[in-house]
Amino acid sequence: xxxxxxxxxxxxxxxxxxxxxxxxxxxxxxxxxxxxxxxxxxxxxxxxxxxxxxxxxxxxxxxxxxxxxxxxxxxxxxxxxxxxxxxxxxxxxxxxxxxxxxxxxxxxxxxxxxxxxxxxxxxxxxxxxxxxxxxxxxxxxxxxxxxxxxxxxxxxxxxxxxxxxxxxxxxxxx
Amino acid sequence: xxxxxxxxxxxxxxxxxxxxxxxxxxxxxxxxxxxxxxxxxxxxxxxxxxxxxxxxxxxxxxxxxxxxxxxxxxxxxxxxxxxxxxxxxxxxxxxxxxxxxxxxxxxxxxxxxxxxxx
Numbered sequence: 001x002x003x004x005x006x007x008x009x010x011x012x013x014x015x016x017x018x019x020x021x022x023x024x025x026x027x028x029x030x031x032x033x034x035x036x037x038x039x040x041x042x043x044x045x046x047x048x049x050x051x052x053x054x055x056x057x058x059x060x061x062x063x064x065x066x067x068x069x070x071x072x073x074x075x076x077x078x079x080x081x082x083x084x085x086x087x088x089x090x091x092x093x094x095x096x097x098x099x100x101x102x103x104x105x106x107x108x109x110x111x112x113x114x115x116x117x118x119x120x121x122x123x124x125x126x127x128x129x130x131x132x133x134x135x136x137x138x139x140x141x142x143x144x145x146x147x148x149x150x151x152x153x154x155x156x157x158x159x160x161x162x163x164x165x166x167x168x169x170x171x172x173x174x
Numbered sequence: 175x176x177x178x179x180x181x182x183x184x185x186x187x188x189x190x191x192x193x194x195x196x197x198x199x200x201x202x203x204x205x206x207x208x209x210x211x212x213x214x215x216x217x218x219x220x221x222x223x224x225x226x227x228x229x230x231x232x233x234x235x236x237x238x239x240x241x242x243x244x245x246x247x248x249x250x251x252x253x254x255x256x257x258x259x260x261x262x263x264x265x266x267x268x269x270x271x272x273x274x275x276x277x278x279x280x281x282x283x284x285x286x287x288x289x290x291x292x
Contacts, residue, residue, distance in 0.1 A: 051179050061249055069242040076238040079230040136260070139253035143261055143268040152268070155250065156275040159243055163279035166239040167288045170232065 012052055019045030028091070032078045040071045057135050236288055247276060 022041035029035050047062040114120055141147040215222050254261070254269055283289055 069245045136257035139257035143265040156272045160279040170236040
């Protein structure tokens with residue numbers, strides 16, 4: 001393994017641990033606003049994973065849409081709920097041991113099955129440097145007649161429908 | 175390839191480190207003398223009424239939804255802007271159509287008074 005691959009491996013393990021750890025915190029914490037903040041950490045870990053996979057556009061989408069928009073919407077939803085409405089019961093029910101065992105067995109079985117695949121332990125082939133700029137490619141594809149120009153324009157209609165729908169539902173009509 | 179993200183990594187590292195250090199130093203050296211009056215929520219010197227956490231007005235929700243929709247618009251702008259110079263006039267016209275359709279929604283929001291804060 002080259003030095004860059006080793007660094008990639010280390011970064012992968014750090015970001016995977018960060019993603020999973022904060023995902024556990026999302027469901028483990030009792031305060032909703034803290035759960036939403038942990039969700040942001042988890043989503044950021046996924047963004048790092050995308051970066052490790054060379055998917056630069058997805059990194060931007062992950063940060064702008066998921067952290068920037070979806071997480072903010074979650075925080076708004078938390079702010080709109082009343083504090084007295086929160087759940088006061090225990091967080092584990094009595095069959096949690098069984099559920100954990102089934103979860104572990106499923107994970108073990110899937111790992112066993114996938115480990116027989118040859119690509120399981122192999123490092124991903126690096127994308128040759130300087131061949132394609134994927135974001136620029138996507139931009140070209142979005143406005144090319146033989147590619148995605150129609151879906152691109154239809155997307156704006158979809159956004160328009162969502163905009164009008166949101167205003168119609170949320171706006172206080174007299 | 176990883177070094178392309180170096181600037182972001184350094185930025186994230188230092189912003190986290192500064193925040194953590196500030197909180198740690200405050201926790202280490204700050205005196206902690208709790209009292210009844212101190213734990214009251216501050217309300218411009220008045221005696222607080224009602225619970226500390228109140229529900230936000232639903233108006234904020236509309237702002238959030240509008241923000242998300244325009245945020246997704248930005249996602250479409252980004253790849254287009256990267257290859258803008260290659261795309262020529264056709265790409266520009268396509269983007270104007272895209273923005274034009276969305277401007278209809280913007281004017282609808284404006285006309286409906288959704289951008290006003292009464």
